[in-house]
Amino acid sequence: MREVLRGLLTAAALVWPANVAMSADDVETFLSGTVKACVECDLSGRDLHEQDLKRSKLDRAKLHGADLSNASLFRASLVRADLSGAKLPGANLNLVDAKWADLTKAVLAGTLLYEADLSGANLSDADLRGAYLGRSKLNQANLTGANLRSADLRAARLAGATLTGADLRGARLDKQNLRGMDLQGINFAMADMVETDFTGADLRGATLAGVNLFGANFHGADLRGANLEGANLTNAILSEAQTEGAKFEAAIMPDGRRSEPEKQQKNQNSAGR
Template identity: 40%
Template sequence: MANPQHLALLKKGAVSWIEWRNLNPNIEPDLSEANFAQANLRGAQLGRSNLFKIDLFNAKLIAANFAESNLSLANLAGSQLLETNLIKANLTGANLRNADFMGADLSGANLIGADLSAANLQQTDLGDANLIGAVMFRVNAIGANLNNANLSQANLNQAELIEAHFYAANLSKANLGEAHFTAAYFFRANLSFALLSGADLRWANLAKADLRGANLTGANLRGANLAGANLDKAHLNGTIMPDGSIVST
């Protein structure tokens, strides 16, 4: 449960909260399980805080700082997190459905098992993030940075990932069916045994990508760069290849 003193200070207002944090830099605020649904916490300084199971449903968190905070099992569904600092935050199992993360920094964040369905991740930095088993159904992550991220077994079905960057990312066994990856960057990415059926990979850079055992049935690879890619035992029935030809078995 939240520390009553910490809770009262935050509710008192931003000025009092910032003054207290500046005077007590070594204290980790405890706001676990607190209810801030629909609250306006724009620019709030909540870095290195215990926010376990906090309710921030539909809250305004624009430009707030949650760096290195524990937000595991938190409810941030529908919240506004534009330009928010979530560097190395723990969001394990968090509810992030329909949240707006446009321009937010989630680099190095732990999002194992988090639900990001229909979230806005445009221009979001998810470099080095841990997204194992994350639900990212129909997310809009156009132009997002996912370099070196771990997306193993994540569900990105029907996601918008146009021009997203996946350099050396791990997408093994991920569900990428019917996702849009036009001009995405997958250089040295691990896509082994990934489900890519019906995916749009036109003009994507898949050079030296690991596509062993991947299901590319009906995928569109027209104009894609497959130089040095490993397609051993990949399923290519009905796949449109870079030259426009269609694989038929």
């Protein structure tokens, strides 16, 4: 009998939190720092700037439009949380777990996101200028139209991520794995992409002007119409790459020589015959 009662109590404990909404008093208790959990609570539009929320459990919380600038969310859990339109500039989100979170149009300029788990998160149109995303997980993340200018993405995982229309000017993507990715039309101007792997990637119409591509691998990549003017391609691999219409003016080619416009035009004319 005791075992049956224990089983019923355990089941009730598991089900109860999921079915009961956080009251206003519970939310205020959380904000006072007395408790660390506020699952599914509504904090939309709240002024939480500089708030200490490290290691908090905010899964499925509503934080739409909240001001979290310079707040600490170190190691916080934000799985499936709604942070659309939230303001997080200068916030500490290192090691945060934000899988499948909605960060549409969120302001994350200068935010710390080292080893953050953003797998499957929606970051479309988010402002990530100068954000530190080193070793972060962005697998299957939606970065459509995101502003990643000067962001640090070294060692970040981008497999399956959508980057359509993203702005990656000046971003740090050294040794990044971009194999087979759709990178059409993306602006990478002046980025650092040393030894980046573009094998089989679609870079049609992409801007790679002034990019440091030392040792980059473009094997089988589609570079048709891409702009690589002034890029550093020293030791880069271009085997089986499609380069029709690509611009290489003033670029340093794999053999270390600087491309000359006249020679490039002759080579393209010859290739077109």
